[in-house]
Amino acid sequence: MIIAHDLGTTGDKASLHGDDGHLVSATTIPYSTHYGEHGIVEQDPNDWWNAVAGATRVLLERASTTKDAIKAVSFSGQMMGAVFLDSQLEPVCPSMIWADTRSGQQCDSLISQVGLQRGYKITGHQLNPTYSLTKIMWLRDNEPEMFARVQKVCLAKDFIVARLTGRLVTDPSDASGTNAYDQTEGCWSEEILSAAGIDPHLLPEIVPSTTIVGTVRASAAEATGLAADTAVVIGGGDGPLAALGAGVVGPEDGAYVYLGSSSWVSVAADQPLLDPRMRTMTFDHVIPGRYVPTATMQAGGGSLQWIAEILQPGGASTKFEHLLSEADTAEASSEGLYFLPHLLGERSPYWNPDARGAFLGLSRHHGRAHMVRAVLEGVAFNLFTCVEAFRDAGIGVDRVDAIGGGAKSDTWLQIIADVWGTTVRRRSIVDEANSLGAAVVAGVATGLLGDFSATHSLSEVTAEFSPDTQRHERYADRHPVFLDAYRRLETWFSARANEDRT
Numbered sequence: 001m002i003i004a005h006d007l008g009t010t011g012d013k014a015s016l017h018g019d020d021g022h023l024v025s026a027t028t029i030p031y032s033t034h035y036g037e038h039g040i041v042e043q044d045p046n047d048w049w050n051a052v053a054g055a056t057r058v059l060l061e062r063a064s065t066t067k068d069a070i071k072a073v074s075f076s077g078q079m080m081g082a083v084f085l086d087s088q089l090e091p092v093c094p095s096m097i098w099a100d101t102r103s104g105q106q107c108d109s110l111i112s113q114v115g116l117q118r119g120y121k122i123t124g125h126q127l128n129p130t131y132s133l134t135k136i137m138w139l140r141d142n143e144p145e146m147f148a149r150v151q152k153v154c155l156a157k158d159f160i161v162a163r164l165t166g167r168l169v170t171d172p173s174d175a176s177g178t179n180a181y182d183q184t185e186g187c188w189s190e191e192i193l194s195a196a197g198i199d200p201h202l203l204p205e206i207v208p209s210t211t212i213v214g215t216v217r218a219s220a221a222e223a224t225g226l227a228a229d230t231a232v233v234i235g236g237g238d239g240p241l242a243a244l245g246a247g248v249v250g251p252e253d254g255a256y257v258y259l260g261s262s263s264w265v266s267v268a269a270d271q272p273l274l275d276p277r278m279r280t281m282t283f284d285h286v287i288p289g290r291y292v293p294t295a296t297m298q299a300g301g302g303s304l305q306w307i308a309e310i311l312q313p314g315g316a317s318t319k320f321e322h323l324l325s326e327a328d329t330a331e332a333s334s335e336g337l338y339f340l341p342h343l344l345g346e347r348s349p350y351w352n353p354d355a356r357g358a359f360l361g362l363s364r365h366h367g368r369a370h371m372v373r374a375v376l377e378g379v380a381f382n383l384f385t386c387v388e389a390f391r392d393a394g395i396g397v398d399r400v401d402a403i404g405g406g407a408k409s410d411t412w413l414q415i416i417a418d419v420w421g422t423t424v425r426r427r428s429i430v431d432e433a434n435s436l437g438a439a440v441v442a443g444v445a446t447g448l449l450g451d452f453s454a455t456h457s458l459s460e461v462t463a464e465f466s467p468d469t470q471r472h473e474r475y476a477d478r479h480p481v482f483l484d485a486y487r488r489l490e491t492w493f494s495a496r497a498n499e500d501r502t
Contacts (some may be wrong), residue, residue, distance in 0.1 A: 001069050001459040003226075005052050006238060006434035007156045008300075009033065009097070009261035012048065013501045014055035015435040017064055017198040019071070019448045021458050026432050028081035029055045034094070038500060039101035039129070039345070039353065045083050049223075052160055055225040056359035066408060067227040073216070074442035075235035076175070076242075076434040077157025079283075080411070081176035085152045088163045092149050096135040098262070099298060099344045101353035102499075103134035106141060107197075109135060110179075113195035122192060124176065124183040124272045124282035124291075126351045130298070131179035137196055157235055163213035164224075164232050164317075170204040172284040173236035173292075179201075183272055183284065183291075209236045209286035210445035217296045228430040233442040236286040241437030243268055243285065245290050246403050246427060247456050250290065253448050255390070256395045257416065257424070258433075259406025261493050263300020263379060264348075265386050267395055269293050272400040279349040279389040286441055287452050287483035294346035295386030300379045301406045303357070304343040307375045307476050307497040311368045320409075324376075325370035327367050328411040332377050337370055338485055349385045350486065376412050380419040381475075387420055399423045401461070403433035410463070419479070429459040463472070 001024070006013040011030035014204040018024055029051035034042045054152040060067060080098035085091060096102070107129040111119065119127040130134075132153070140147045154162070155174045162168040175181045177187070180196070182189040182204065193200050207213070212231045222297055235241065239258075243249075246256040248268045255267045272282035273293035283292040299306070308323055332338070342355035361373065387397050406412055407430040427438055434459060443449030 001065060001071060002439045002448070003056060003070055003073045004076070004435040004442065005055065005073070005160070005215065006063045006438065006440035007048050007078055008238065009078055009158065012051035012055050014052070014059055015123070015436055015439065016059040016065065016434045017439040021439055021443050021449055021454055023429060023436065025059055026064070027058045033097070039104070041099040041344070042087040043097050045091045046155060047094050048160060049163055056226060060225050064500060067225055069229050071448060072231040072233050072442040072446045073226065074233040075157035075160060076238045076440040077155055077174065077235070079174055079237040079239060080131050081133045081156060083154050083156060083159045084139060084150045085154065086149050087151045087170055088347055089152065093146055095156070098130055099137060101129045101345045103129040103138035104135040104353055106137035107444065110137070110196055116193055116444060119192065120278050122182055124240065124274070125179060125280050127179055128347065128351055129353050130347055131177065133192070133196055133198065133496040135342045136202070143428065151501050152204065153236060154204050155237070158204055161213050161232055161234055161335060163271070164216050164220045167212065167214050167216055169213055169234060171205055171211070171234050171236050171286070173209060173240040174285050175206050176437060177237055183282065191380065208288065209233060209234060209441050212445055217380070228423070232448060233445045235441050238434045239264065239266065239294055240283050240286045240292045241441070242434050244287070244437035244440055244455055245429065245433035246330055246401050247444055247459065249287060249452050249455060252408070252472045254399050254401070255414050256401040256403060257383065259301050259402060259404040261302040261305070262296055262298055263383060263404070263406070264294050265383055265390065265397070266292055266294040266398070267390065273393055275389055275393060277389070278351065279386065280337040291389070294330055295389055297348055297379070297382050297386070298344040298346055299341055300383070301404060303343055303375050303379055306343060306370055309311070311371065322383035323368070323372045324409050324411045324500040327372040330369035332370055332372065332374035333482070334474065335370070337363070337366055337374045338482055339374040340486055340489070341375065341378040341382055349389065350385040352493070354493045355486070376415050376417065378482070380477055381414045384419050384479060385483065393431050393491045398425050399425065401425050401427055403427055404458065405428050405431055413465045417465040419475045421467045421472040421476070423463045423464065423467065425461045426463040427459045428462045434455060441483065
């Protein structure tokens with residue numbers, strides 16, 4: 001059997017799989033996030049470890065599975081963050097996760113040294129403060145005493161693998177989300193690291209995603225309940241593993257949309273996609289020789305979570321269902337109500353860390369159902385701009401498979417189908433798609449699965465949402481209005497950000 005962990009933004013989603021990769025059981029252990037002023041978004045890496053240890057024990061106990069039955073453990077992890085470790089591979093400070101944008105000044109400096117187009121050509125990504133590299137620069141520039149203790153910098157899953165095995169490495173999929181990786185050469189970029197003034201020895205060795213890094217050491221075995229000889233597979237970043245979990249192995253598999261805390265549209269490809277307008281980015285796939293062109297927004301499902309917490313506080317598991325049910329019968333953009341879902345700044349399509357969320361067109365008769373509907377439409381509108389980037393590149397997005405927690409909502413998937421004018425399909429595994437991808441990687445690494453195509457048999461389509469032609473035409477008319485709202489506020493966002501920085 002295989003245990004896979006997905007270290008997401010809100011918690012560790014862990015799953016137990018049979019030797020054939022099929023899902024047996026799943027559990028989620030949440031952890032907290034600190035949101036501060038000026039773009040601060042942090043998590044404690046020790047919380048990740050406690051969640052992994054706790055979730056592993058839950059899975060073993062729930063399935064009445066002995067520890068000796070577990071052949072391997074593998075990982076999917078949130079990308080683009082920075083975990084700062086000392087000589088003992090222990091955290092020096094909280095991790096600056098993907099949503100942290102405080103390193104704007106460092107990013108401006110890096111762009112002036114490298115150039116935006118040159119950086120995009122090397123890395124497949126815009127140089128941006130959401131990535132790992134400028135976070136490292138920020139700590140160096142603002143916390144020199146703390147930075148002096150830092151011996152290694154890694155990503156979330158790498159830290160957990162190091163605690164399990166004592167060995168620190170990363171894989172190409174996660175490395176490709178740091179802004180420090182040369183995608184053509186498949187190694188850390190000397191040019192960019194030199195411009196950033198960062199010693200390449202701070203970064204881990206890059207190994208294939210299927211690498212068995214080691215086995216669980218005694219102290220970790222006691223904490224997790226795993227056997228000390230259990231194989232530990234490095235796995236990959238959550239974006240590429242979501243693709244694998246969604247069955248997107250090659251170009252023929254089409255597109256998928258992930259509706260999690262951040263949200264994205266993505267495909268698999270045989271080469272990176274370099275968009276002339278830099279609306280998209282490209283990660284390395286966990287599959288050797290494949291790539292994952294992606295357009296990611298900062299707060300997709302995160303926008304829905306935010307509005308739910310504001311309008312219906314409390315921990316009731318049914319609050320999302322209730323709010324979505326109300327939104328299903330409400331109107332938003334058809335009544336002139338729009339929501340800009342840029343609560344954490346924005347990546348695709350604007351790459352503007354200064355962008356902020358906003359409701360526009362609020363009227364006295366609008367209630368919470370209208371506001372939730374506006375949030376759902378706002379995310380769909382923003383992702384539609386990303387879909388257009390793929391279509392401009394000749395990549396058809398005629399059918400999209402949906403995964404992630406937001407994919408459980410019929411209302412949201414129908415809105416997406418209508419806004420994009422494309423069929424949207426829900427797969428049987430939505431919350432566990434990332435960990436399913438990690439399980440497939442472990443299966444391939446240990447020989448339990450023949451190859452990555454095994455993922456095609458591990459989930460199936462359970463619902464299909466076809467676009468309504470008239471609704472799509474109306475949404476197509478409103479999409480430029482949505483874009484115009486951002487353009488009109490862009491200078492206002494920048495002016496407010498400049499005030500904060502001074």
